[in-house]
Amino acid sequence: MFIQPWDAALDDAEWQTWIADGHDFGLLSVNGLPGQAPLVVPTHFAVDGIELLIHLARPNPVWETIEADPNVTFTVTGDYAFIPGPWRAKPDVPPTDGVPTSYYAAVQFTCRATIVDDPEAKAELLRRQMAHFQPAGDHASLDPDQPPYGRMLPGIRGLRLDVTEVRAKFKYDDHKPVEQRTGIARRLTERGQGLDAPTAKQQIRRLDRIGPWKP
Secondary structure, X not given: OOOOHHHEOOOHHHHHHHHHOOOOEEEEEEOOOOOOOOEEEEEEOEEEOOXXXXXXXXXXXXXXXXXXXXXXXXXXXXXXXXXXXXHHOOOOOOHHHOOOEEEEEEEEEEEEEEEEOOHHHHHHHHHHHHHHHOOOXXXXXXXXXXXXXXXXXXXXXXXXXXXXXXXXXXXXXXXXXXXXXXXXXXXXXXXXXXXXXXXXXXXXXXXXXXXXXXX
């Protein structure tokens, strides 16, 4: 993922807060076997310290490739919108000469994967995921010896992804004039399609923190 200086995360807290703010679904990418394309799996995840916790169905084709090479990438993307060219045109040029772009936030984790097969270890991984996704505890006991989850555990395998590097990108035209960025955020709010509202929120948040861009 290419990151311009003005698109980089301001600090670790920025991307950590963004992930914690409900961005818990991403793409697991693993190297393909020789002669095969990489495999990409969409999945929810939970954060546990410096690890990401995932579980997938046992028939999933990623297991053989992870056993051959445990180095994987996990990518989370959100708060994205297409920005039409006229919105970005400079005041002294025709609106049709403006260059369109995409706004988005993305966090890319480089990880080393460990497969979890022990029944109790899988149950503990699921407990930690449930603590994130169903914190009210409105689910049956996650016990490998008790129904309903006990009989289901053999059908899944867990993954602990030990994060070795994090690259975060917040692409919201931070190098453009303040007036233009404010105007685009307003236009996004007015358009109100898809993820326009959260995209505008991210742009305003970055604008408030950065102000005019200073190389």
